[in-house]
Amino acid sequence: MASDGVTVNTNTGVDGNSYTSSIANDELTNNDFLKLMIQELKLQDPTKPMDSKQMLQTQMQMSTINTNQELAASMKTLQTSFTQSALSNAASVIGRNVEDGNIGENGINKAYTVRSIENVAGDVQVKAQQILFFENRVKLTDADDDTKSTLVNYNASGEIIGADGEKTGNKIALQEPGVPLVKDGKLVILDSNNKEISDHKYDLVGDSVPVYSDELTSIPFSQVTKIF
Numbered sequence: 001m002a003s004d005g006v007t008v009n010t011n012t013g014v015d016g017n018s019y020t021s022s023i024a025n026d027e028l029t030n031n032d033f034l035k036l037m038i039q040e041l042k043l044q045d046p047t048k049p050m051d052s053k054q055m056l057q058t059q060m061q062m063s064t065i066n067t068n069q070e071l072a073a074s075m076k077t078l079q080t081s082f083t084q085s086a087l088s089n090a091a092s093v094i095g096r097n098v099e100d101g102n103i104g105e106n107g108i109n110k111a112y113t114v115r116s117i118e119n120v121a122g123d124v125q126v127k128a129q130q131i132l133f134f135e136n137r138v139k140l141t142d143a144d145d146d147t148k149s150t151l152v153n154y155n156a157s158g159e160i161i162g163a164d165g166e167k168t169g170n171k172i173a174l175q176e177p178g179v180p181l182v183k184d185g186k187l188v189i190l191d192s193n194n195k196e197i198s199d200h201k202y203d204l205v206g207d208s209v210p211v212y213s214d215e216l217t218s219i220p221f222s223q224v225t226k227i228f
Helices: 030-043 052-093
Strands: 006-012 018-024 097-103 109-120 123-141 149-154 159-161 167-172 174-176 202-220
Touching: 052 109, 052 123, 097 123, 109 202, 149 167, 149 202
Parallel strands: none
Antiparallel strands: 006 018, 097 109, 109 123, 123 149, 123 202, 149 159, 159 167
């Protein structure tokens, strides 16, 4: 006998009564069970009827299993929907700065710039670069034209990098990484012998840029404490 993909095989015993020998298909539904039960009733020995209480109990168990399966499927769908919604919401922080509540070696909260968002096994992860420090920008005024100036690049040691990418030999004195030393309202510039140059045309621009770690850090979106 076959019922919606459920195959029931019967045999005849030595006493002449038929009995079920096998059932093919592990995904029995409540309807499948009812069809199977009706078939069993048709084949039962009239002198030894099946226990109706046991039949009812078995049916209730099948109903419970079916309900649990439907509930599990609904929960999975809800979880997928929630994850997609969380991923969409998290995408709005790409390019912005965040904090995760951890304190750096300098005693202040670690800050990161978000580069991408990923779904890792249902957990929304922020991929970000840590901001190591902020570098105050410096400009160099043209010696022949005070209206012209160019931004100056310098490394963590303060060594000034020329337009050709090579070190110029001059250095910006730093209080700390990215923070030039100012004395009497003027930047302190040193020559290759670390002697102060008094007649330079270097000056602060008035803004700063972040200096990042080379590595990406994974942060669970749920652990982000601040977005700015």
